Amino acid sequence: xxxxxxxxxxxALLVFTPVTFAADATAVFAGTVLNTCxxxxxxxxxxxxxxxxxxxxxxxxxxxxxxxxxxxxxxGFKISAIAPTTFTSGSSTNVAFAADYSLAGATxxxxxAGATTTTLxxxxxxxxxxxxxxxxxGSFEAGAYAAAVTVRCE
Amino acid sequence: xxxxxxxxxxxxxxxxxxxxxMCIASHVQAQSVTPMRGVAKSFxxxxxxxxxxxxxYKRPIQFDVRVYDEHFEPVDATVGAGVVRIGAEGTRQVTxxxxxxxxxxxxxxxxxEGYFGRDNKSAVRTQVCGRFLGQQVGQ
Numbered sequence: 675x676x677x678x679x680x681x682x683x684x685x686a687l688l689v690f691t692p693v694t695f696a697a698d699a700t701a702v703f704a705g706t707v708l709n710t711c712x713x714x715x716x717x718x719x720x721x722x723x724x725x726x727x728x729x730x731x732x733x734x735x736x737x738x739x740x741x742x743x744x745x746x747x748x749x750g751f752k753i754s755a756i757a758p759t760t761f762t763s764g765s766s767t768n769v770a771f772a773a774d775y776s777l778a779g780a781t782x783x784x785x786x787a788g789a790t791t792t793t794l795x796x797x798x799x800x801x802x803x804x805x806x807x808x809x810x811x812g813s814f815e816a817g818a819y820a821a822a823v824t825v826r827c828e
Numbered sequence: 829x830x831x832x833x834x835x836x837x838x839x840x841x842x843x844x845x846x847x848x849x850m851c852i853a854s855h856v857q858a859q860s861v862t863p864m865r866g867v868a869k870s871f872x873x874x875x876x877x878x879x880x881x882x883x884x885y886k887r888p889i890q891f892d893v894r895v896y897d898e899h900f901e902p903v904d905a906t907v908g909a910g911v912v913r914i915g916a917e918g919t920r921q922v923t924x925x926x927x928x929x930x931x932x933x934x935x936x937x938x939x940x941e942g943y944f945g946r947d948n949k950s951a952v953r954t955q956v957c958g959r960f961l962g963q964q965v966g967q
Contacts, residue, residue, distance in 0.1 A: 710864050713954040714884045715944040740952045751864070762951070803952065820951060828864075828937060828957035 709748035711794070711827040716741035721805055721821070727813035731806040742801040742825045746780070746794040753777070755788040755803045756824040764819035768810045773823045776802045788823070801825060864958045874927045875962035881922055881940045883914035890914075892941045893922050896957070903936055926962055934962045 719740035721730040732739050744753055757773035760766040773788030780797025788803075803823050868875040883889045890913045895905035908923040924938050939957040 708863060711956055712882070712884050713956055715942075715952050715954060718944060718951050742952060742954065822943065822951040822953045824941075824953040824955050826939075826955040826957065828939075828955075828959060 707747050709750070711747075711751045712743075712745040713825060713827055714743040714745075716743060716800075719803065719805060719823075721807065721819065723814060728809045729806060730814060730819055731808075732804045733806070739802045739804045740823065742803065744794060744799045744801050744825075744827055746796050746799070746827075749793070749796050751794045751827055752791040753781075753794055753799075753801060754791045754826050755801070756826060757788050757805065758821045758823060760821075761807070762820045762822055764817055765815065768812060769807050770810060771821065772806045772808075774804045775825075778802070794827070865960070866958065867961045867963060869963050869965050870928075871965050873964075874925050875934075875964070877924045877926070877936075877938060877958075877960050877962075879922055879924070879938060879958055880919050881912060881914065882919040883917060886916050888913055888915050889942055893924070894939050894941060895924055895926060896937045896939060898935050898937075900937070905936070928962065928964050932964050936960055936962065 717738070717740060719732045720736065720738040721732050722734040722736040723730055724734050731737055753775075755773045755775040757771040759771065761769070774785050775783075775788060776785055777783040777792060777794075777799050779799040780795045781792065781799045783792050786792055803825060805821060805823050807819070807821060863879055866877065868877055870876070881891055881893065883891070890911060892911055893907050893909065895903040895907065897903050903926060905927070906925040909920070912920050912922060914920050926934060926936050928934055937957040937959055939955050942954045944952050944954070
């Protein structure tokens with residue numbers, strides 16, 4: 675009787691063992707992320723006048739820097755902020771423009787002159803861009819002024 | 829026993845098919861990514877670059893595609909679509925043809941440019957540039 679039970683149990687184990695083995699399979703996933711840079715504008719900046727109306731600056735009271743999110747999927751990309759040469763609206767006579775930027779996140783830097791390039795580390799970096807428009811003589815007349823800083827990633 | 833073996837074979841087949849399908853899917857996704865560096869070889873007097881411009885925003889955006897030389901001076905190139913409007917989080921392929929102008933090789937930047945701003949405020953123009961080298965073969 676004991677022999678009969680063993681004779682039944684051994685083939686039964688052999689039959690069910692492959693079922694357990696087949697459940698442990700590996701599903702392979704494959705993908706590629708290429709090297710790229712993505713710029714996303716957060717908030718446009720605001721430039722306001724100083725007390726003597728000779729400067730429009732994002733650092734003045736009521737002004738605000740513009741923010742741009744830079745995402746680099748790899749190392750080696752460079753970022754810069756190119757100042758405009760004229761206003762897109764408003765008189766640009768006797769006006770000199772200067773841009774600067776600060777970086778926070780994957781890459782850190784503070785008050786970098788706009789034309790200077792900074793190498794981005796892989797990851798997300800927030801770029802804060804400032805703009806100053808200064809009259810070499812005289813003062814700004816009443817009216818609307820707008821200028822565009824170019825944030826470049828290459 | 830024979831039935832169980834058949835079941836195991838079926839499972840292996842299913843996993844193989846699933847893996848293959850996933851590989852195809854990820855390959856298609858990888859093609860939509862913009863290249864930022866590249867070398868283009870050409871037998872003719874111009875070379876072509878094909879790049880994908882992506883819109884990361886959740887709304888349609890209009891981009892300009894412009895070609896510059898090493899010093900960011902504009903290059904007289906033929907851009908398939910100089911102004912492209914791309915839907916939210918979408919992509920679009922653009923082909924650029926650049927003449928060698930008698931040189932055996934030429935370095936260019938192809939930039940996707942967007943403008944974001946409001947009146948009476950300072951605005952931001954974004955410029956994402958890929959750097960490419962064109963080489964004339966047989967020169």
